[in-house]
Every structure is written in C-alpha cells, then in structure tokens.
Ligand code: HEC
C-alpha cells in the first residue's frame with residue numbers, strides 16, 4: 001500500500017484500513033471499539049536500545065531523573081525546573097505572562113498580560129461552525145510558557161543555585177516599560193505524561209528517536225559526545241541509542257536561552273553546578289514521595305546529605321562513564337592526569353558527560369508517567385460499567401465517519417504518532433500522515449512549518465525529505481487527561497473542549513492549502529458534540545487528577561507573571577546585579593504531594609480562567625504565594 005500517493009477520501013480509507021491491521025482490540029459487548037482503540041496497557045512501549053552499556057541500575061536512574069526534572073536549580077536563575085512548564089497533569093497551568101506571537105508575526109501583544117476567558121478562542125468567527133465566515137477578531141497569539149529572562153551566561157558558581165550573567169535589553173513584548181520580562185515560548189507546552197509512547201517528541205517531531213548523548217537531533221549530530229574511561233584513559237565516543245526520543249528531548253531545554261538557561265551555558269558547566277548542590281536543595285520533598293520519599297530530608301529541603309547528584313549518578317551509571325581521573329577541557333581534550341580541576345574551564349569526566357546522565361535519567365522518570373487507568377481503559381478491559389451511556393455514545397461517535405477523529409487519534413495511544421502504529425506494515429517514513437503528523441488548519445502554514453521545518457543542524461525534519469510535504473503538519477497528541485491540559489493545540493488557542501469541537505466542526509481555522517488529508521468533512525450535530533466531549537472527559541486518570549503515585553512530586557515555586565506597581569509598569573527586581581533591568585516576579589506555590597496524592601482534584605484551565613475552585617476545592621489554583 002502506498003498511502004502518500006493517494007489524496008482525499010481514498011487516503012482516509014487507506015489510513016483507517018492500515019491502522020486496522022495493527023492493534024489487537026479488546027473484546028467487549030457490542031463489537032470491537034472503533035479505530036483500534038484499546039487499553040493503553042496494550043500499547044507498544046519503546047525500550048531504549050544499548051541502555052545497559054551506560055546504565056547499571058534503572059531504579060536509581062528513575063530517582064535521579066525525578067530529582068533533575070523537578071529541581072529548579074537546573075535553571076540558570078536557580079528558579080526554573082523542567083516542571084515549571086510541566087507541573088500540571090504534565091503540562092502548564094499559568095495565566096500571566098504566558099503569551100507570545102508566532103515567529104515573524106507582529107501582534108498587538110502586551111507582555112505580562114493575564115489571559116481572560118474572553119480571549120478564547122484566539123480566532124473568533126461570526127459563525128463558529130463556518131471557517132469562511134467573517135473574522136470578528138484574530139489576535140494571532142500563542143499561549144506558551146514563561147521561561148527565563150534573556151541574559152548572557154558568564155559562569156556557574158560551585159555551591160550556588162544561581163549562575164553569573166548579565167541581563168540583555170530587548171524590545172516589546174519581552175520588555176515592558178524598560179524592564180525585561182521572562183521570555184515566553186512560541187508554542188504551547190504539551191503534557192509529559194504518556195510522551196514515552198511518541199516515536200518523536202515536540203509538536204514538530206524534532207526530538208529524534210535516536211539519542212546522540214548531547215542534542216535533540218539524533219543522526220544529524222555525529223559528534224563524539226561522551227568520554228569513556230578505559231585502560232588507556234579517557235577516550236571520546238559516539239552515542240547512538242534508538243527508541244530514546246525522550247532523552248533527545250530532555251537535552252534541549254536545559255541549555256535553551258528562552259526556557260531555562262542564560263545564553264551560552266554548556267553541559268559541563270551545568271554538570272559542575274548540579275554536582276555541587278543538594279538535589280532539590282530549595283524545595284520540600286514529601287517523605288512519602290513514591291520515588292524520592294526514602295531519600296527525603298525530613299528536617300529541611302531536598303534529599304539527605306548522602307544522596308548527592310554524584311552518588312545518584314554513580315549508583316545509576318556504569319563506572320566507565322564517570323570514574324575517570326583525568327581532567328579535560330570543554331571540548332573533551334585531556335589536559336592532565338589525575339588531579340583536581342584548577343580553573344573553571346577544566347572538568348572531571350562526570351561533569352563532562354552530564355548531558356548523557358541528564359537525558360537518560362529524565363527519560364527513565366518520564367517513562368514511569370503512564371496514565372493507563374482511565375475509565376476508558378477500564379471499560380476496554382471489560383468493565384462495562386466504567387463508561388456511562390453518553391460516554392459510550394461518545395466513543396462510537398469518536399470513531400464514526402461523522403467525526404473522523406480516529407483517522408488520526410487511533411490505537412491504544414489515541415494517536416498514530418506511536419510505536420504501535422510505526423510497527424505496522426508498509427508505513428512510509430516519508431509520509432507525514434503515516435508518521436501521525438497532520439495539517440489541520442490550527443495556524444497558517446506560513447506561520448509555523450511544524451514537521452516541514454529543519455533541525456538544529458539544518459537537516460529537514462522529514463527524511464527522506466519531500467519538499468513541502470510536511471509543511472504545517474503537527475504531531476497528533478494522545479488525548480488522555482485532556483480535561484486537565486488546556487489550553488489546546490500547538491498555539492494554545494482554545495480554552496475548552498467545546499471550543500475544540502467547534503474548531504473541528506468548522507474544518508479548522510484556516511482552510512484551503514492549510515488543510516491536509518484526514519480533515520475537511522467533519523459533520524457533527526450538537527448532540528454528537530456533547531457525546532464526544534463527554535467521551536474526552538472520560539479519558540482522565542484519577543491518579544493524574546489527584547496527583548497520586550507515580551504522578552506525585554516535590555514542591556515547586558513557579559513564576560506567575562511579574563508584579564506591576566501600576567498597570568503596565570512592572571516593579572524592578574533589585575535582588576542582585578544579575579537581575580538588573582529585570583521585572584520582579586510573582587510566585588505561586590505548587591505544594592509537594594506524596595504517593596497518596598491530594599484531597600481535591602486539579603483545576604481545569606477553564607476553571608482557572610473563571611476562578612472556580614479558588615476556595616480550596618481544587619488543587620493548583622496558583623493562589624498561595626511562596627519564595628523560590
Ligand atoms: C519554559 C517552559 C518549558 C520548560 C522549562 C521545559 N519545557 Fe518541555 N516543553 C515546553 C514547550 C513549549 C514544549 C513544546 C515545544 C515544541 O514542540 O516546539 C515542550 C515540549 C516538551 C516535551 C514533548 C512532549 C510531546 O508530546 O511532544 C517533553 C517530553 C518535555 N517538554 C519535557 C521537558 C523537560 C524534560 C524539560 C527540562 C529539561 C522541559 N520540558 C523544560 C515548555 C517547557
């Protein structure tokens with residue numbers, strides 16, 4: 001079967017038939033579920049190849065990964081963790097200073113703005129069911145995630161959580177009334193939960209399934225990225241690990257000058273800093289944390305003294321990758337035999353190889369974040385009571401010809417960007433649709449090329465490349481816990497699932513060439529939309545909703561916009577020379593949860609917009625302040 005030559009309805013059929021050959025559906029009353037939807041427990045889970053070459057203890061690896069993911073000291077400002085943008089059902093849940101414009105687009109955007117319910121959807125039409133109707137307003141915004149203030153990196157300080165650097169002055173919207181704001185990503189944060197099932201990660205798939213030990217870009221990165229210790233001393237070595245997209249992904253943000261880093265920081269420097277600090281040293285860890293509890297420091301913050309990053313790395317990794325005594329420079333050349341580093345540009349092997357440890361550890365932790373106990377999963381495993389009649393109608397509708405949802409959201413993962421799908425016969429790697437990437441008119445192609453773009457080495461993201469074929473296609477997200485992960489789409493332009501249904505009913509926001517195969521003929525009446533939304537709400541795993549193990553976590557203080565002394569005038573952060581010219585942050589506490597989770601459910605994005613649950617009936621309402 002040669003899918004990519006077909007167009008229109010024939011192609012739809014081809015995809016449906018092809019996915020039909022893949023997964024083993026669970027038997028249930030009323031015949032097999034549509035689109036090969038099955039319990040997530042039946043999904044093909046990737047196992048990184050040649051892991052044992054580097055790793056000797058996978059339990060220790062998960063603990064190291066959880067500490068690194070939640071540790072705000074990883075950020076150059078000592079205040080920004082991976083979890084800062086992935087703390088809420090694996091995604092972001094902040095309202096203020098979260099707006100950006102797509103690359104190359106100028107918007108009437110004010111930095112530090114607080115999103116309001118009325119801002120959504122970003123593109124508002126006279127008739128929400130007709131994408132040719134008059135445009136009432138289109139703000140061309142992206143609801144992204146606030147990272148760090150734009151600063152130049154000077155050096156790390158051993159024993160200190162903050163790096164040395166200098167604030168760089170910029171233009172609006174990153175600056176407001178002369179003060180620098182935290183920069184905002186120009187795509188929305190997807191959830192890290194179930195991301196392990198994605199063959200490639202990021203909306204545009206640029207986190208390769210091949211891990212190079214240093215960058216997200218897989219085989220484009222041919223460098224000898226690590227040092228291995230042998231009888232002849234330290235030798236440079238190439239890393240090439242398949243089924244490891246999450247490791248590729250993880251080595252991106254930590255040095256990224258928008259997300260976590262001052263501009264110019266390198267891995268050995270970050271290694272030196274983290275190895276000198278107590279893991280999670282400024283954050284509370286619950287003594288009943290499902291992974292870190294036994295190591296937690298009951299008297300204060302972080303882990304106990306005997307669980308430093310050095311010890312965690314030594315426990316998890318093979319000694320060939322950290323035990324060498326020689327000292328190297330920033331490019332791995334040997335400077336001297338066993339000795340102490342005598343200046344800030346001399347490194348130990350364990351510092352030099354830090355990207356390898358960081359990527360593999362975070363991948364191992366994220367691989368435990370699997371939400372396979374939703375009511376849909378229970379239903380598909382044979383508990384016919386798990387879904388209400390309305391939700392079962394929604395399931396049928398989700399797989400029906402009127403909705404076409406399972407053309408793209410198919411299989412146990414509810415996305416075809418999965419390993420289950422990739423294992424099917426005749427998958428064409430040069431066909432974006434076969435890879436689970438589709439063009440559905442969320443934004444004009446010209447604004448964001450998605451999989452049609454290039455990686456950090458200027459190689460096309462789609463290989464073998466067919467120019468134009470992947471332009472404007474984005475990874476189909478799996479939909480579990482979607483109730484909790486708004487706003488939706490790569491631009492964060494829809495606040496509610498009802499708005500998403502309107503989007504599909506009008507065949508996307510941008511028609512014509514901005515639409516690809518698989519979308520364009522969706523027909524859903526009001527009753528059917530209600531059914532589908534009910535079905536989407538049944539995709540929540542209670543362990544995610546109440547932050548029970550494995551979704552429990554350390555405390556984290558997150559920046560939620562900047563303090564303004566009067567509207568449009570931020571206050572200055574005069575706490576240190578590094579923060580000169582920078583706006584003062586507002587902070588909100590995400591309290592630590594132990595393995596038993598919280599008493600109240602997570603707040604949805606729509607509830608956040610409307611202030612629902614601020615009375616203590618929801619978790620993560622961002623109403624309790626903290627000091628990072
Ligand atoms: C400043 C906010 C921010 C920080 C900090 C951050 N991320 Fe993200 N993350 C994002 C955004 C935005 C995306 C989507 C970007 C894209 O697709 O281009 C993303 C995407 C991801 C994805 C891909 C999920 C998918 O379905 O494709 C994973 C996994 C992830 N991040 C993990 C991490 C890890 C691990 C760290 C720390 C090393 C981290 N993030 C730090 C904002 C952030």
Ligand code: HEC
Pocket residue numbers: 398403404405406407408409437438439440442443474475476477479482485487488489490491500504517518519522532
């Ligand atoms: C042609 C493929 C295709 C079809 C058909 C399709 N989707 Fe999607 N869906 C996608 C892609 C691709 C995205 C991400 C698009 C983007 O952000 O640019 C997405 C995103 C979503 C999201 C947002 C998830 C998030 O985390 O942001 C939801 C919810 C969703 N789809 C539900 C549905 C439902 C319900 C249907 C059926 C009415 C449907 N989809 C039909 C491909 C498809």
